[in-house]
Amino acid sequence: MIFIGIIATIAMASFLISTNNPDFNEKKPHHRPDGFVNRYKDNHGKKGLLKWQWQRYREGLPKKPENPILGVSPNMNLISQRLNAITWIGHSTLLIQVDGLNILTDPHFTDRASPIKFLGPKRHQAPGVPLELLPKIDVILISHNHYDHLDKPSIQALFKKFPKVKFFVPLGVQYWFKSNILGSKIEGENKNVTALDWDDSRVLKGQTADVILHFLAVQHWSARTSFDRCETLWGSWGMISPKMKVWFSGDLGYSKDTKDIGEKLGEIDVAAIAIGAYEPQWFMKEAHVNPSEAIQVMKDVKAKTAIGIHWGTFENLSDEPLDAPPRDLKKALTHYPNTDFRVLKHGETWVKP
Secondary structure, three states, X not given: OOOHHHHHHHHHHOOOOOOOOOOOOOOOOOEEOOEEOOOOOOOOOOOOHHHHHHHHHHHOOXXXXXXXXXXXXXXXXXXXXXXXXXXXXXXXXXXXXXOOEEEEEOOOOOOEOOOOOOOOOEEOOOOOOOHHHOOOOOEEEOOOOOOOOOOHHHHXXXXXXXXXXXXXXXXXXXXXXXXXXXXXXXXXXXXXXXXXXXXXXXXXXOOOOEEEEEEEOOEOOOXXXXXXXXXXXXXXXXXXXXXXXXXXXXXXXXXXHHHHHHHHHOOEEXXXXXXXXXXXXXXXXXXXXXXXXXXXXXXXXXXXXXEEEOOXXXXXXXXXXXXXXXXXXHHHHOOOOOOEEEOOOOOOEEEOO
């Protein structure tokens, strides 16, 4: 989630940018001339922001973690084999390996989820795989433009390290790349940044078969300042291959969108689902699922296995203690026996059985 206090400060010093949506399509209900909207509920609004900030200050929230959050050294030998596997690097950054492809999601390797180096949510846990140890990355997926998901220094460093990498982004985010990332090309023969709308798909070439990439609707919102709310799209990603079927949730509040995804993709092998940043519920509910809702999301998308992400990495994003999401997930799972919803450690790899 965007760090509210910093963004508000930056926004007051920013010039008012255009609210024109260059990708507007009047035939699509989620399009607006000035941006985009969710399919089933109003976009998460600013009402209650000051109330929340005052409440957390008054109550001294978030509380410190009860237990240490411990990562593991990445198994680079295992990663180098390019098995059908997922490695949790931290927060929403995953290395997804499907049929020989190395796919990175929402890459974030710097110390702050913020545009300011010395302010904003601070990294609590180091990246499970340091950027310099990453294998050759073929594809990078962006779910939306909040600072904990779209980090400019990380993106630029990845472009430098992997100049042939291909980015797939939500509609509107391609213009951010054009303005901010050296070497990005959003059109022409050498295009390396492709923007997708909800329900768009692209074909990636795996070692043995095509991997179909789907961009899918979830309930959330976008912004990088107070002046550009919902001007760019947000969403989730499906990666469908005969070798492994994967769904990456990005950020989401609970809505009928996940049932739609289950109907579209059919049964999948593994879903990476956000389980953190859910307190206080009265403020966060429209934009983030809690662990109990995350289990329902897993059921909706028909996943055999789920991996909890978006927790334990950056401090001060929400009010629950940093180590609470796995505990709350464990409690919620007592009502769902034989449900394979697991939590990896930073740097840990899950390999498809």
